Amino acid sequence: MTATPDIPIAALLLELGFCSEAAQRIGRAALEAAKLTNPRKKNLTASKREAAEAAIASGVARCCGTSDCLPALIADTRPLAIVDRNACEICEGGRTAPAIRELGRALVRAGKQRLLLLGGVPGAHDELRRGLTGSGVELSVVDGTTTRPPAQARAWADAADLIVVWASTPLEHRVSLQFTRPEYRDKTMTVSRRGAGALAREVARAVRG
Ligand SMILES: [Zn+2]
Structure with a gap:
């Protein structure tokens, strides 16, 4: 049996469109709030990947930052992260x-x-x-x-x-x-x-x- 390798949290967040340092911080905080990781850890067990994606989706308002999309998320109660446009909840990068x-x-x-x-x-x-x-x-x-x-x-x-x-x-x-x-x-x-x-x-x- 081969164990699935751990995923670096920073890499997972990058994949989910959290490119800037500020966005990474917000994404990480959502994972910590969901108890999927803690501030000391760098990696996430691969089996937690799906849960991590769900925690990001429910815990972070993800926006590309354009004036077309920002107003839709500005009143959102979730913390707002400016992410890659493909990860924007509103325009989904086109x-x-x-x-x-x-x-x-x-x-x-x-x-x-x-x-x-x-x-x-x-x-x-x-x-x-x-x-x-x-x-x-x-x-x-x-x-x-x-x-x-x-x-x-x-x-x-x-x-x-x-x-x-x-x-x-x-x-x-x-x-x-x-x-x-x-x-x-x-x-x-x-x-x-x-x-x-x-x-x-x-x-x-x-x-x-
Ligand atoms: Zn957008």
Whole structure:
């Protein structure tokens, strides 16, 4: 039996886009907070790799630092690290637009053209709108901080083919409650990952079944 070699923590963080010293410090702190390592250690047992990636994902807001992406994470409660753009939660280094176009195709194929999105930030809404333009998908967005007149909420929810609750974004319970009544359960899904690209992939996967 060969033991899997340990992974240098700095190398793992670098691989996850934590290039600067400041970013490395923030990444390390998240691993320490998750009890995966302690300040004395340089290496991580290889078997903890997955847990480490999960701890980074849940413990650090990762941004490329551009003005397109920063506003989406500025109110995040997690410590913010400026990372390589491929590791940016918001733009994913440019992989977002293709993911949204693919979502458009998946929704049309599934006959779910009317998409109602609850929550999210304006930057993500713009990206989704841009990516869905011309796809045949009709995107309606509900700002998660303002309740709607009940009749309007009901009309929107009734008309939607798919209601996506974007958790982990500004979305107040009283707002989501308006659109997540039991009669809509079959056409409602919740996405907890951040970033328009991650949302697009998760919804596309769900409608493909
Ligand atoms: Zn970015």
